[in-house]
Amino acid sequence: MKRREFIKTAGLGAVTAAISGCEANLSGSNKTAPTKGKKISFERKIPLRHKVDVFVAGGGPAGAAASIAAAAQGAKVYLAEGHSCFGGMGTAGRVPNFMRFGDGVNFLADGVGRKIYNRLKKSGKLYRDGIHGAVSIDAEVLKRVYDELITEAKVDFTFHTHLIAVEKKGSEVEYAICAAKSGIFAVKARTFVDATGNGDLCAWAGAPYEKGDKDGNLMPGTHCSLWADIDWQKVYQARKNGQNHYKVLVKAIEDGVFTYPDRHLPGISQVGEHLGGGNVGHTFGVDGTDEKSLTKALVWGRKLTKEYETFYKQYLQGYENMTLAATGELLGIRETRRITGDYVMNLDDFKRRAVFDDEIGRYNYPVDIHPMRPDKKSFEQFTKEWTTLRYEKGESYGIPFRSLKPKGLDNVLVAGRCISSDRYVQSSIRVMPGCFITGQAAGIAAAITAEKNTKTRSLDIKQLQNRLKTIGAFLPNV
Numbered sequence: 001m002k003r004r005e006f007i008k009t010a011g012l013g014a015v016t017a018a019i020s021g022c023e024a025n026l027s028g029s030n031k032t033a034p035t036k037g038k039k040i041s042f043e044r045k046i047p048l049r050h051k052v053d054v055f056v057a058g059g060g061p062a063g064a065a066a067s068i069a070a071a072a073q074g075a076k077v078y079l080a081e082g083h084s085c086f087g088g089m090g091t092a093g094r095v096p097n098f099m100r101f102g103d104g105v106n107f108l109a110d111g112v113g114r115k116i117y118n119r120l121k122k123s124g125k126l127y128r129d130g131i132h133g134a135v136s137i138d139a140e141v142l143k144r145v146y147d148e149l150i151t152e153a154k155v156d157f158t159f160h161t162h163l164i165a166v167e168k169k170g171s172e173v174e175y176a177i178c179a180a181k182s183g184i185f186a187v188k189a190r191t192f193v194d195a196t197g198n199g200d201l202c203a204w205a206g207a208p209y210e211k212g213d214k215d216g217n218l219m220p221g222t223h224c225s226l227w228a229d230i231d232w233q234k235v236y237q238a239r240k241n242g243q244n245h246y247k248v249l250v251k252a253i254e255d256g257v258f259t260y261p262d263r264h265l266p267g268i269s270q271v272g273e274h275l276g277g278g279n280v281g282h283t284f285g286v287d288g289t290d291e292k293s294l295t296k297a298l299v300w301g302r303k304l305t306k307e308y309e310t311f312y313k314q315y316l317q318g319y320e321n322m323t324l325a326a327t328g329e330l331l332g333i334r335e336t337r338r339i340t341g342d343y344v345m346n347l348d349d350f351k352r353r354a355v356f357d358d359e360i361g362r363y364n365y366p367v368d369i370h371p372m373r374p375d376k377k378s379f380e381q382f383t384k385e386w387t388t389l390r391y392e393k394g395e396s397y398g399i400p401f402r403s404l405k406p407k408g409l410d411n412v413l414v415a416g417r418c419i420s421s422d423r424y425v426q427s428s429i430r431v432m433p434g435c436f437i438t439g440q441a442a443g444i445a446a447a448i449t450a451e452k453n454t455k456t457r458s459l460d461i462k463q464l465q466n467r468l469k470t471i472g473a474f475l476p477n478v
Helices: 012-020 061-072 112-123 139-152 200-204 232-240 245-254 291-315 347-351 376-388 423-429 432-452 461-470
Strands: 048-057 077-080 156-158 162-169 172-180 183-194 209-211 225-228 267-270 276-279 323-327 337-339 359-363 397-400 412-414
Touching: 048 061, 048 172, 048 432, 061 077, 061 112, 061 139, 061 183, 061 432, 077 183, 112 139, 112 432, 162 183, 162 200, 183 200, 183 432, 200 337, 200 412, 245 291, 291 323, 347 397, 347 423, 359 432, 359 461, 397 423, 397 432, 412 432, 423 432, 432 461
Parallel strands: 048 077, 048 183, 077 156, 183 412
Antiparallel strands: 162 172, 172 183, 209 337, 225 276, 225 323, 267 276, 359 397
16 A cells, blocks of 8 residues: 555544543543643554445444435445444433434434334333333343344444544545554545544544533533332332422432432433333533543442432332442433534524524424532522423424534534534434434435535535435425
8 A cells, every 4th residue: 555545643633632622520620630741753554444435433323323324325334433332322321211202293303213213112112102202212122223223224334443533634534543453544435424422523623613611611421320120110109199209309418318419310210121221310520522531420420329229219119129230331421512513503593493494304302401510509590491491392493404514624524412503402402313313414415425526515405305305304394
């Protein structure tokens, strides 16, 4: 292979940027101490292992949808996933619920999202109707559903494969640099889709982004968990009899059960006959782009399960014999970077139920910015937003294609929780059905740009919308 076909300085600039760019850690401080000591030059000749139409970084809900949709358009796709399975938060992270797929009338996450929903429904593991509300997740079933759909789509993929850097020429990314068990290698693609959740590919390629609130504060994470031996019939009967979890939680806080007085309790959801998925306890101050912060949060999250075990066993009916079966292999992260695109979706768009000419989907989950501190004032702010910034049945907001196009990059699209938006819209669109919507749009758009040999900003939006409608996407205004 000629020298120009090898990639130099693999990852050094990106690694330096990642270290210097950390803006918070688990203890809540705004800056991470700079690395001391000398900097080194790191240079290697590495193989160009894949040459494809579309490269997708990350196999969570957005990346899975992007890969399936792109391959269905005839594109040659390579998907790199850093963990041991697809699905991200819903599988390795053990988040126990999909949020709503629909608005009570329409199936908004149609297309790839419906395929996933139907496979889960066929398995008999759905406990609620996703058109009207949340859907419980059996993580092991969901892993297999992703495996089947991505394999059937003939997507080339590998697990345990991490994006570590990018090489860029002008406004286009030329190569994605990946690290796997076999070593470091390069991927050349016509179009790149950033589905990392943290906007890593875009940020390392130089796209602008925002992170957290005006002071850099980020939503807390949660180390989700799986619990066995729950008597769900007793739980549901206690609720019918008026057992109020919030009032009981406050009593436990007053009794000193918890280290921090965290009043926000999403709770434990039924995911099996006697199994419960726990979305309980917050890791305040965690920064999902800082491995030191993530490490502290994981250690704290595992410790925190003991406090919630005490609470559920001693204060609530039906949980007396419950046993911890597992904690998530990944920490549940709600927010890191928000890549700045050609359009930044905002709270006004949410309030006015926005319609866009370049709409690629619609969604309707409420504004859900978790309290950033374990105090009563923060919880009251959350409660106010959660109860007022929400929709009635049949209402939704549009998602413009411009929000998937990072500024300064002509062959990169972003999908998932880090698309271009303010914090309010990010807290709505970040959930898994929302990621299916933006992921499939990014995948089809990437396939079209490769097919037409054009840039993302030259793409015919009507063609994209028509192809989205062909796979079932909900586009009532097109």
